[in-house]
Amino acid sequence: MSHNSFGHLLRVTTWGESHGPAIGCVVDGCPPGIALSEADIQPFLDKRRPGTSRFTTQRREPDEVRILSGVFEGRTTGTPISLMIENVDQRSKDYSDVAKAYRPGHADYAYDAKYGFRDYRGGGRSSARETAMRVAAGAVARKIIPQVSITAWTAELGGDAAESFDAAQIAANPFFAADANAATRWEQLVDGARKSGSSLGSIVACEATGVPAGWGAPLYAKLDASLAAAMMSINAVKGVEIGDGFEAARLSGEANADPMRPGANGPEFTANHAGGIAGGIATGQPVTARIAFKPTSSILTPVDTITPDGEATQIATKGRHDPCVGIRGVPVVEAMMALVLADQYLLHRAQCGG
Amino acid sequence: MSHNSFGHLLRVTTWGESHGPAIGCVVDGCPPGIALSEADIQPFLDKRRPGTSRFTTQRREPDEVRILSGVFEGRTTGTPISLMIENVDQRSKDYSDVAKAYRPGHADYAYDAKYGFRDYRGGGRSSARETAMRVAAGAVARKIIPQVSITAWTAELGGDAAESFDAAQIAANPFFAADANAATRWEQLVDGARKSGSSLGSIVACEATGVPAGWGAPLYAKLDASLAAAMMSINAVKGVEIGDGFEAARLSGEANADPMRPGANGPEFTANHAGGIAGGIATGQPVTARIAFKPTSSILTPVDTITPDGEATQIATKGRHDPCVGIRGVPVVEAMMALVLADQYLLHRAQCGG
Amino acid sequence: MSHNSFGHLLRVTTWGESHGPAIGCVVDGCPPGIALSEADIQPFLDKRRPGTSRFTTQRREPDEVRILSGVFEGRTTGTPISLMIENVDQRSKDYSDVAKAYRPGHADYAYDAKYGFRDYRGGGRSSARETAMRVAAGAVARKIIPQVSITAWTAELGGDAAESFDAAQIAANPFFAADANAATRWEQLVDGARKSGSSLGSIVACEATGVPAGWGAPLYAKLDASLAAAMMSINAVKGVEIGDGFEAARLSGEANADPMRPGANGPEFTANHAGGIAGGIATGQPVTARIAFKPTSSILTPVDTITPDGEATQIATKGRHDPCVGIRGVPVVEAMMALVLADQYLLHRAQCGG
């Protein structure tokens, strides 16, 4: 029920603002006896960390995670795992621009409408900085389900779709592209957007293999419904597809069927339009999703807006921002997939055993 | 936490199988003192009811709802509202086909993998029949937020998109099309699919007006995240978009901005790419979503599959089925929108008052 | 979160009023494959059924339960189990007395203060009639944990404590007394109260054996905390003790210790002051609790009260009432114990496996 918690049994509560002293999360419900140290988490944070290339925000945050509880002698104890990252590079800049006018596309106005006021420093709670804790929690989730392998990549950037898939490429370029040619093209796209004070959207694809048939739970804890909520809760996400998604709506029943055949290790499917989920439950095929990130709302181009007092004005967001927020969204998407799957694993074990 | 419950404070629990004696739901958390009778609910059920045209399943269910609790002297008491519909037309057909082979695209195999066995009669719990109770609950939700107006329609069917929007048309054709020409074209499409034993997908659009700025709640109870879960939990849904959705990923930051101007009654926006939601909180603009329904999995065309014992076979699903399950999904989408909004209204009132 | 739901993973939602057409519940989260029929539930309802002796209310309700969903071919399917009992003997009496004045000790005034009005017929939702569904749900819970044996009995009635314990006696008298002599004395006590238009309280004891060490979960889902909530939610309950309860507060640390010794089948304890729970987790000893029921508030003796308009008046509650509501509370206490334990079993299996 908590607004800032996620998950049924593996339950993550995040806290912290962009420019507060620290951000953190509590991971509750983790099974006991799992080997866990900061070294299991840090690599995932490093993938998401800002300032690693000219294509992301220039804010410099080491994002060093500390485990404050729930681990004893290198293993999880079954009690809540508290993770914390100190904010280091909260630049003491003047936020009066943002305080004095709502940035279109941002949550500024909505927060004021809801709460009556807001922490305007760097977006406060609505900042994508919160996603660092999702990545940290996701790293814990991965340890719970080692049989599952999760990979996300940028499938499209600025309307330019990748045309090939080579998993080995993903780590080899700053865009998490699985297509080296696309990565080359995107360099120019993102540089152009950055230089012109504009921004770009992207589409992230994610695949989880090794998910056993049976995980998931009808009807309101469906695996796909949980994934949809998880992904849509990420900053800047505006769309979620499972399997063929919107394209499935354009197929005939025959074309969309995923026929089954007997296989050496259980059933095999000759297609995967369904993205590995039927009736909210995993079929044993790869679980696939696609997630749409809108372009970063913070742009240098002046846009019409109003002040908190309702006066007309314009705003151009200076600060340090990602020209394409979807890029650093890739490790976040992976983390949310891991959290949903680990949670569904526990739910399944609760009701159906082993 | 319950698998079969939905909502934070307005909490709906549904029960029942396609061929059991009845289906029902419990609506908990409804404010007291709201005028409510079966006559408030039945019209919405009638929109979703099967057998009303040749374009939907021929199962004949009157879907007459009864209120069994929670209403006294015509008003809600604040205690749980129990709604029930008796199943009338469970045809005593032989389900041995479905019992003996998994229908590709259906939840048959996944249910068996999860639970070890399944109620195969008409799809059991995985049947879209459950959505009748969502529609019934949604009718209650509408009474909680009378200031909000919710409309859904079929925006695309079988890959053929509507080209105009006239709200008055929606009730005038069997497809909930807002475009009379599209409705004419779709007659042929659906007739063709039905006659050839095939099926079609569709895309449903939904708009809610009158949602005040401020409803919604960061970060894991975001209005858009709740909508995504709600919509993705509907049978056959494979994709959800808020506002421009995937198209937003192809816009520049300037093009995607929704500039604000002072208006006579508060802020006005000169665009609504965001679909009325920023940072998970309503902006006061219309809340818009698009939902992709895959083609009905039950088709007459034989498809390769396996038996529960793992033997290769083929299956052609005879029975009575919707050639395009997305059509009757339209009132279900409206209901889920109403449930999410009424729930968020209560959440907002809890934390922020008034 | 739902006000009318109980349990974490085995989640029961009850609905219905004393004088509505029916009462019911939905049991969600039950493991699949468990043999279940009405015959498993009815005997427990029969124990609680009104009108079986002159010591309980004379309302005649057969309390015949129907399973409406979640069971197929005699086994639970893992989907929600809907249980319903029709109200038969809602006597068409005039409720104007209760409508026109608040019964002291009853929830009448509190409901009006909360909701603005109330269903006054037989107490509406606040009637102990709701506990029939707890008993029905508890019968399902017992099937989930067959290794556990649960027994409750009346330990004290009208201030007169039983002095011996013979489990075989419990079913042999109308008070669920484990002491035949006490039962004889209580006949006179209850007859006296009934005849004088008064009422009596009682204390119910409950013991669950076979609970494995390890069930339960710190810190806010503690086994004892869940039991306390479960028991305190029963109508008329005003106190809950685990193990020695309030007497433990009067012991020294040495006297209260439960020393451990190695045993043939694992650790053995030489005392059980703790009532089988330490740190919120079962120790493997019998789980014991004591529950205080206040005297029935509905009494024939006139009491000062006010009308809904705030005028002074007096009320004597005629109707049909239990002279000692705690008697029929015995099977309800057992049911709540079963529900808590089955829920904790599933929680434990989720986090810690098998």
Add this chain to the structure above:
Amino acid sequence: MSHNSFGHLLRVTTWGESHGPAIGCVVDGCPPGIALSEADIQPFLDKRRPGTSRFTTQRREPDEVRILSGVFEGRTTGTPISLMIENVDQRSKDYSDVAKAYRPGHADYAYDAKYGFRDYRGGGRSSARETAMRVAAGAVARKIIPQVSITAWTAELGGDAAESFDAAQIAANPFFAADANAATRWEQLVDGARKSGSSLGSIVACEATGVPAGWGAPLYAKLDASLAAAMMSINAVKGVEIGDGFEAARLSGEANADPMRPGANGPEFTANHAGGIAGGIATGQPVTARIAFKPTSSILTPVDTITPDGEATQIATKGRHDPCVGIRGVPVVEAMMALVLADQYLLHRAQCGG
């Protein structure tokens, strides 16, 4: 659902072990705009702080709380409030005694049975040190409901009951006694227990005034059920009573009635046996509860026990321990009362408005 979270809408998640680097909590759901600083919280922590008299543990912890998020310019923002206290005085003693044998009465064995191993340093997660965060969260809760006044005191210690009530005395002695004579007697009792290596239990009473009629919610979120769970979740608590509690079971219906009279400011009651709650809903009278604390389990007197390997041994717990853990339980009881009431206030506002 989270094991380490508490509350429906005002939701507190605690984390941390007795000898980890820090303990903390996240308070989610707090209304926005409430003035809050560390100075609002620290005084309550200081009341609970160890080492302030010879009657509590000699561990020296300053228990300085830091607010890490959720407050901006001195007011709550509506986003999660992260509170943290660093552990300072984790004495680097040898814990091999506790590691090598289970302390009877403690959670040691139960944790091992559940999780397979445990953080044995100072009791790890099962330590009463966690209650510091309850007190901190409770201080936030008080700010949400300033109209409510909450007071707890020690009503009985070591079986010796206080005989008078003078609220002014509570802060004037180290036992939170409201009876100066009792405080004098208890000095000797506690000194005696401490010197002989024994320990004592106590009974804490708590009263909340200013709770409006209407707060609370049937049936499984009843105010009394929530209080029972809240109190029973505190370390060492074995019993909870509302109003007259177990004594109510010994009264006749007439004696237990709380007659109502018209008053200048609404209804008045001429008694409060019910402890301010009927049907789970506040009646407007003071909400009263009594809570039983068992004697501290850690005693110097050797007790029979076993090792993790199942061998017979004896253990005498040296370390630094409270001779009567119930004393420092007083501010914890107040905090849990505040948390339950603030939560119920939000729940009530959600469903019933204003």
